[in-house]
Amino acid sequence: MSHGDTIPLHPSSQSDIDEIESLINAAPSATVLPARPPSPPRASIPVSSSPAPPPFLPAKPATAGAPPLPPPSLGVNVASAAAAVPPGGRLQGGIGADGFGSAPNTLTEPVWDTVKRDLSRIVSNLKLVVFPNPFREDPGKALRDWDLWGPFFFIIFLGLTLSWSASVKKSEVFAVAFAVLAAGAIILTVNVLLLGGHIIFFQSLSLLGYCLFPLDIGALICMLKNNVIIKIVVVTITLAWSSWAAYPFMSAAVNPRRKALALYPVFLMYVSVGFLIIAID
Amino acid sequence: MDRIQNTEENYANPKTCFFHVIFKAAALAFYVLSALFFDSFVIIFVVTVLLAALDFWVVKNVSGRILVGLRWWNEINEQGESVWKFECLDQESLARMNKKDSWLFWWTLYLTAVAWVFLGIFSLIRFQADYLLVVGVCLSLSVANIVGFTKCRKDARKQIQQFASQTIASRFSSTLQSAFSVV
Numbered sequence: 136m137s138h139g140d141t142i143p144l145h146p147s148s149q150s151d152i153d154e155i156e157s158l159i160n161a162a163p164s165a166t167v168l169p170a171r172p173p174s175p176p177r178a179s180i181p182v183s184s185s186p187a188p189p190p191f192l193p194a195k196p197a198t199a200g201a202p203p204l205p206p207p208s209l210g211v212n213v214a215s216a217a218a219a220v221p222p223g224g225r226l227q228g229g230i231g232a233d234g235f236g237s238a239p240n241t242l243t244e245p246v247w248d249t250v251k252r253d254l255s256r257i258v259s260n261l262k263l264v265v266f267p268n269p270f271r272e273d274p275g276k277a278l279r280d281w282d283l284w285g286p287f288f289f290i291i292f293l294g295l296t297l298s299w300s301a302s303v304k305k306s307e308v309f310a311v312a313f314a315v316l317a318a319g320a321i322i323l324t325v326n327v328l329l330l331g332g333h334i335i336f337f338q339s340l341s342l343l344g345y346c347l348f349p350l351d352i353g354a355l356i357c358m359l360k361n362n363v364i365i366k367i368v369v370v371t372i373t374l375a376w377s378s379w380a381a382y383p384f385m386s387a388a389v390n391p392r393r394k395a396l397a398l399y400p401v402f403l404m405y406v407s408v409g410f411l412i413i414a415i416d
Numbered sequence: 417m418d419r420i421q422n423t424e425e426n427y428a429n430p431k432t433c434f435f436h437v438i439f440k441a442a443a444l445a446f447y448v449l450s451a452l453f454f455d456s457f458v459i460i461f462v463v464t465v466l467l468a469a470l471d472f473w474v475v476k477n478v479s480g481r482i483l484v485g486l487r488w489w490n491e492i493n494e495q496g497e498s499v500w501k502f503e504c505l506d507q508e509s510l511a512r513m514n515k516k517d518s519w520l521f522w523w524t525l526y527l528t529a530v531a532w533v534f535l536g537i538f539s540l541i542r543f544q545a546d547y548l549l550v551v552g553v554c555l556s557l558s559v560a561n562i563v564g565f566t567k568c569r570k571d572a573r574k575q576i577q578q579f580a581s582q583t584i585a586s587r588f589s590s591t592l593q594s595a596f597s598v599v
Contacts (some may be wrong), residue, residue: 206497231494249477278494281492287469291462291465294458295458295462298458304458305456306457306458306546307546309457309458309461310457310461310545310546310549313461314549315551317524333495333496335496335498336498337490337498338498383418385482
């Protein structure tokens with residue numbers, strides 16, 4: 136074989152050969168060469184602090200958009216809030232399915248990171264929905280990051296508070312409160328959809344759940360102070376607060392001529408919960 | 417290579433499998449056994465639903481990723497429409513997933529839903545509407561996870577097929593090109 140016959144190498148092969156040569160030359164002080172090429176990213180969970188749900192594998196994301204219609208009915212918060220439950224946190228390093236190189240205590244870390252992220256999302260959603268915020272952008276887009284964990288906790292808390300305040304029939308009170316609130320939220324959402332409004336099912340459930348927060352506070356105060364006058368005052372204030380919180384989202388979702396039709400049932404539901412709070416002693 | 421063969425005979429992620437199963441079992445056990453110890457419906461409801469919610473979260477965020485390499489979630493895009501996103505590992509990693517892990521994952525998922533259906537039928541027969549509420553909530557959580565992961569798996573298979581056909585097509589065309597260039 137003469138020199139004239141040598142085939143020019145492919146550019147990447149040339150760089151590989153250069154790499155290997157340099158490693159061989161540096162061998163006495165270098166680390167051991169890998170016996171095989173580095174493994175592709177496996178079930179490693181990349182860490183990220185971004186609020187948006189990140190792709191599972193940064194190197195090879197495989198997302199698919201489903202039709203934009205409302206999904207099958209769901210329950211808790213989950214993520215979806217719930218719903219659809221919140222995307223999990225991530226952790227750097229291989230929690231691979233291969234069995235070697237897995238750190239024994241990394242299972243606790245992603246849980247804690249995810250929990251922190253979910254809690255901060257609940258708090259931020261709460262601030263967005265319930266508290267006066269002059270810098271709030273378009274209300275329809277505000278609850279983009281919906282989750283159902285917040286509403287879940289608020290409904291359970293309200294049921295527990297009412298049940299605790301009741302002197303008789305505690306179980307019935309809890310069951311009725313939970314069922315009325317859950318079914319009420321679903322029916323109100325269906326009402327908006329039937330009125331031709333543009334709202335997403337879980338976003339609306341999430342919103343109505345978060346707007347229960349003032350009534351939670353009202354129920355707590357009423358549990359601590361059993362005076363009827365104070366109860367009426369507190370419930371009226373918190374009721375107004377809840378309705379005020381729900382108003383922008385609901386009214387933005389429907390045709391302006393049908394605003395009252397969409398808002399009246401919401402107000403009715405909160406009024407009935409308010410009466411439940413006052414009546415329990 | 418020996419190490420890989422050894423670990424394939426056991427569960428590759430025993431801790432995750434444990435957590436995957438424990439909350440489901442605890443919710444079912446608490447619901448069934450609590451009638452013997454507690455008289456209060458409220459405690460039964462809150463604890464069972466809490467355990468079921470924890471199980472939902474663990475399956476969706478932790479064991480789904482680690483045991484079968486799938487993940488699903490919902491996003492709202494710029495136009496304000498809701499989009500369901502499904503994500504899966506690449507084919508090589510999926511093929512390397514432990515068979516026992518994924519067997520456990522899918523079977524416990526289906527069995528819990530079936531168990532809740534049976535408990536629901538029992539409470540229906542006894543005309544206990546409030547216990548039916550508990551069963552309803554837990555069942556909807558299990559069904560949500562089942563539907564989400566099944567859709568995710570179908571999506572993963574479709575993508576693998578697409579990827580395979582693309583690879584074949586590109587290889588075929590590059591072979592053709594090299595054949596013609598030699599000529």
